[in-house]
Amino acid sequence: MSDVFNEVDEEVRQEQWQKLFRAYGAYIFGAVASFVAVFAGSIAWDDYQTGQRQLESERYEAASQALSEGDPALAAQQFGSLADDAGDGYGALARLREADALAKAGDVAGAVATLDRLADDGGADAAFRDLARLFTVYQLMDSASRDELDRRLAPLLSEQSPWRASARELSGLIALRAGEISAARDMFTAIVEDSATPTAARSRAAGLLAIIGEGG
Numbered sequence: 001m002s003d004v005f006n007e008v009d010e011e012v013r014q015e016q017w018q019k020l021f022r023a024y025g026a027y028i029f030g031a032v033a034s035f036v037a038v039f040a041g042s043i044a045w046d047d048y049q050t051g052q053r054q055l056e057s058e059r060y061e062a063a064s065q066a067l068s069e070g071d072p073a074l075a076a077q078q079f080g081s082l083a084d085d086a087g088d089g090y091g092a093l094a095r096l097r098e099a100d101a102l103a104k105a106g107d108v109a110g111a112v113a114t115l116d117r118l119a120d121d122g123g124a125d126a127a128f129r130d131l132a133r134l135f136t137v138y139q140l141m142d143s144a145s146r147d148e149l150d151r152r153l154a155p156l157l158s159e160q161s162p163w164r165a166s167a168r169e170l171s172g173l174i175a176l177r178a179g180e181i182s183a184a185r186d187m188f189t190a191i192v193e194d195s196a197t198p199t200a201a202r203s204r205a206a207g208l209l210a211i212i213g214e215g216g
Contacts (some may be wrong), residue, residue: 063075096118096128116132
């Protein structure tokens with residue numbers, strides 16, 4: 001009989017970890033995505049004086065509006081077209097937004113393929129390529145194997161990676177969902193103790209540490 005109760009307890013714990021995984025995963029994605037919006041604004045400001053950039057800006061805004069108005073399929077098409085035509089700045093941004101729109105349209109496989117395309121683009125800025133890799137993990141968390149998720153996250157966990165805090169959060173959540181509490185605790189602790197960690201990420205990690213406790 002005790003085995004039955006243990007199984008029930010384990011199912012309850014897994015359900016709790018799944019809820020945390022979903023709740024905090026959305027925060028991570030939103031926080032990193034805000035970088036895209038800020039960077040887009042900087043590109044529009046710095047290059048406003050050039051006609052080509054102005055045209056790209058208008059196309060970017062039109063696609064963004066389609067997405068905000070609930071038409072992700074159209075937005076994905078518009079972002080993809082812009083990504084094919086635009087220069088380095090708006091091209092990379094549009095590719096990221098294309099993937100986001102595809103995911104919101106229910107085409108996760110298309111989103112992953114789009115992100116992989118950007119990640120493998122040697123002409124794109126390294127920060128955008130790594131950001132694409134991070135977003136890919138987020139999109140694959142419900143479908144890919146643990147080995148694949150770990151493989152994709154590995155280069156983003158290095159001390160040199162500008163996205164290491166977000167990558168550590170995802171890694172910790174993946175471990176938490178798998179019931180690997182000690183590994184999750186180590187990852188969240190690393191986030192808290194890293195002086196370069198953004199305040200919001202440190203707060204989320206500290207909150208998760210408080211939830212999972214010191215033992216387990």
